[in-house]
Amino acid sequence: MISDTFPILTTERLHLRQIQDSDAPALFSYFSKDEVTLYFDLPTFQHLDEAYELVKTWQKNFLEKEAIRWAICLKDNPDQLIGSCGFHNFSTEHFRAEIGYELHPDFWQQGIMTEAISAIISFGFDSYKLNRIEAFIDPDNLASRRLLEKMDLVSEGILHDYFFEKGRFVDGEIFALLKKNYSQPTSFRQIV
Numbered sequence: 001m002i003s004d005t006f007p008i009l010t011t012e013r014l015h016l017r018q019i020q021d022s023d024a025p026a027l028f029s030y031f032s033k034d035e036v037t038l039y040f041d042l043p044t045f046q047h048l049d050e051a052y053e054l055v056k057t058w059q060k061n062f063l064e065k066e067a068i069r070w071a072i073c074l075k076d077n078p079d080q081l082i083g084s085c086g087f088h089n090f091s092t093e094h095f096r097a098e099i100g101y102e103l104h105p106d107f108w109q110q111g112i113m114t115e116a117i118s119a120i121i122s123f124g125f126d127s128y129k130l131n132r133i134e135a136f137i138d139p140d141n142l143a144s145r146r147l148l149e150k151m152d153l154v155s156e157g158i159l160h161d162y163f164f165e166k167g168r169f170v171d172g173e174i175f176a177l178l179k180k181n182y183s184q185p186t187s188f189r190q191i192v
Helices: 021-031 048-063 112-126 142-150
Strands: 014-018 068-074 077-091 096-103 132-137 154-165 168-178
Touching (some): 021 048, 021 096, 132 142
Parallel strands (some): 096 132
Antiparallel strands (some): 068 077, 132 168, 154 168
């Protein structure tokens, strides 16, 4: 599914590109905030090295065709990462993948993640030929719930004690969108 060339996507306001080493300080600026990592499967970052390690992991996963993670940037500042989104847990045999995302709090409540996720969902169905796009959230994460419902992902239930994160078991609620139910093509352009 994942090609050798990283696809760059643009939307009305956003430029989605490959994450680079130089993005680590921007990544650290929000992964060091408890409100960002509250529902994330990583602890709040304490050191810049943790951001560099995450960048390296995302780059390695793309090279090994296991996942793809886009840097979310505003079109008028394509070098400044403000968040990220992408696909992981690909099941090529079953034509499905899981989405993940996060955004700097300075950009919450502006429709940015809606625009980014809409673009990658369209890309996933069109270019990766996915049949099913999934997302797991903590059932208490109301902002993620609203985002996924806006994107027409439907809750398929709660898996109790499904994840072990930060020293404790947590529930995972699974959301999914099937290609046959997809009716929100977005306006995005692929540059590469």
